[in-house]
């Protein structure tokens with residue numbers, strides 16, 4: 001039998017003989033992707049050859065990372081740093097890998113890193129950890145809602161045993177109930193170690209839900225009831241945390257602010273208050289920061305994180321003040337940074353290289369330490385970005401920087 005070619009496969013799809021999304025059952029994944037490019041190209045009347053330039057075996061991505069694969073989008077990657085970090089899990093000097101198409105962004109964070117180094121380095125710590133899944137149950141009325149809440153409080157051990165039967169790494173930390181009339185939301189929170197954990201906690205919570213339905217009158221409406229809350233702006237994540245809550249800070253001597261950043265500690269502190277705090281409050285924002293999403297998104301893409309979770313990663317508050325000595329104290333606290341160094345996109349070769357640059361690829365020793373270290377690295381990237389952008393606003397260099405580097 002002759003080997004299928006992209007052209008022969010595309011013809012068979014066009015004739016209705018095989019399905020577009022089942023091409024991998026008839027050819028290797030790279031050939032299947034090439035066949036889809038032909039079909040897409042014909043339908044759209046577009047040249048999509050550039051999508052076929054990728055540096056991994058499609059078989060490694062198809063089925064676990066992507067369906068209907070046609071190729072890959074390439075995002076340029078740069079590094080900022082190296083930057084000196086004193087973290088709970090990450091210590092030493094690190095380059096920060098960043099994938100972006102926004103000119104001036106890496107330059108800005110690079111400047112921030114250089115100034116952080118001049119200040120003696122940044123401190124970073126993970127202060128809370130736990131990935132959540134919150135199923136919604138239907139009950140008859142509020143009396144039954146209270147009965148379910150009591151049952152959950154009395155039977156956390158039962159739920160833990162059921163949930164943890166599905167994973168050798170995950171640990172159920174707690175279950176917090178929320179009642180709205182005849183709706184009961186149970187927010188399960190897990191230590192997922194080095195995994196971001198959404199697959200892990202979804203599978204584990206499903207097992208616990210079976211137990212609840214067997215032992216109570218409640219009916220599961222949906223495994224996710226949006227109090228989790230995954231991939232949506234939500235105050236619960238900003239207040240309670242989700243994934244890792246991580247903070248970083250630095251104290252920058254006045255002369256370094258003046259010489260390297262062309263502004264003053266007072267100016268940076270004032271801009272932070274009027275822009276990041278008052279301005280965000282007036283806007284009804286959840287992110288009381290300047291551009292934490294920039295560092296989060298660029299490092300997420302560079303290290304194989306789930307890019308939709310930049311939504312939660314941007315739940316961050318930046319504080320800036322002048323110390324009694326006249327220096328600048330700057331901090332950034334990310335309430336809900338959802339990261340992993342195993343699973344998801346972390347195993348793809350270019351993303352794994354991003355993790356290798358930080359020295360955090362794969363499972364940590366102890367388990368969870370690589371996830372913590374990645375969170376600390378991203379927090380330091382965000383801190384450097386806040387420092388540089390606030391300074392650029394203070395020195396009125398924002399528009400000229402982007403005119404020079406960003407277009």
Ligand SMILES: CC(C)(COP(=O)([O-])OP(=O)([O-])OC[C@H]1O[C@@H](n2cnc3c(N)ncnc32)[C@H](O)[C@@H]1OP(=O)([O-])[O-])[C@@H](O)C(=O)NCCC(=O)NCCSC(=O)C[C@@](C)(O)CC(=O)[O-]
Nearest residue numbers: 104105106107108110111114290291388389392397398401
């Ligand atoms: C562009 C700079 C850094 C110039 O800043 P500068 O101080 O004029 O530059 P410099 O030539 O004196 O260099 C200072 C340091 O910056 C770095 N640096 C300088 N140039 C480069 C480069 N080409 N590539 C890599 N690194 C660079 C480098 O570390 C260098 O130190 P050195 O190594 O020379 O000792 C500065 O003006 C700046 O940071 N501007 C702010 C830009 C910024 O932060 N943009 C972020 C994106 S804005 C956005 O997306 C969100 C927004 C703004 O809408 C959010 C909001 O509402 O606030």
Ligand SMILES: NC(=O)C1=CN([C@@H]2O[C@H](COP(=O)(O)OP(=O)(O)OC[C@H]3O[C@@H](n4cnc5c(N)ncnc54)[C@H](OP(=O)(O)O)[C@@H]3O)[C@@H](O)[C@H]2O)C=CC1
Nearest residue numbers: 167168169193194195196197198199200202306343344363
């Ligand atoms: N299902 C959903 O609702 C959602 C899924 N996602 C997707 O989920 C994926 C991420 O889920 P996630 O569960 O992290 O990844 P995976 O589904 O890839 O699972 C990771 C698994 O790795 C194993 N593992 C090996 N070493 C370690 C270690 N050191 N620490 C922790 N686990 C380890 C664990 O197996 P074991 O459990 O057997 O111990 C763990 O369950 C992403 O692709 C994301 O896009 C995103 C949002 C929602």
